[in-house]
Amino acid sequence: MAEHGSGAGRLIAAFATALVVVTGLGYAASQTLLARPAIVVATQRQHVPAPSPETRLARQPDDAPAAPTRVDPAWVTRTAAASGIPEPAVRAYANAQLAEPDGCDVGWTTLAGIGWVESHHGTIGGRTLGADGHSSTPVLGPALDGHKFAAIRATPESTVWHGDPTWDHAVGPLQFIPSTWETWGSDGDGDGIADPNDIDDAAYAAARYLCADGHDLASGAGWADAIFSYNHDQSYVDDVYAAASAYAERTQ
Secondary structure: OOOOOOOOOOOOHHHHHHOOOOEOOEOOOOHHHHOOOOOOEEEEOOOOOOOOOOOOOOOOOOOOOOOOEEEOHHHHHHHHHHHOOOHHHHHHHHHHHHOOOOOOOOOHHHHHHHHHHHHOOOOHHHOOEOOOOEEOOOOEOOOOEOOOOOEOEOOHHHHHHHOOOOEOOOEOOOOEOHHHHHHHOOOOOOOOOOOOOEHHHHHHHHHHHHHOOOOOOOOHHHHHHHHHHHOOOHHHHHHHHHHHHHHHHHHO
């Protein structure tokens, strides 16, 4: 394992017939990967006015919480049915796209590709993903004890997340290492808690993380570099690209 996630769910055979071809020149700058779906802000919490069509995609500073709004439930339902992604995960990825930092083009399908590779959107091992964004049981990566993965000692703070007093584990549906979460932990659903086990929070944190180094995600090379920064493994980049491309094709 590298900088970020464990790749616990790196199984993409189900998408084998829907892959976008990767050429020797690098990753295709696929418009279906980068296209922004018709996400409509439908409701708001805490008396925050719903944004107008002209402003609903306004960006926030990198350290700002995600907008306390949610996407159109009908869009979520249609997209979940077309993609095979659980509705809470579709909602999380779309909200993270809406709240992405200024000048960055993450795209919900890219986040969905990561979510599939890391944990099957929080459903790996027979788990279910609840409406609150939490898996039926927590998703934990293997111990980072130096065998196959980096050796990272647990701290009292990180043990709170995974329960292992000796070694750290990647945590949650997007498999954040606790030290990475300490930097990028985000409250994506506006409930006042930044929890890596909550896919709403994890998706928003992942979007911020991917945008942090100024990669041009609208280019093939920039997109690949951003995913590589999430997990320093070329096969991981390939797997995320395949899954994200399949989701884009299924829902275009």
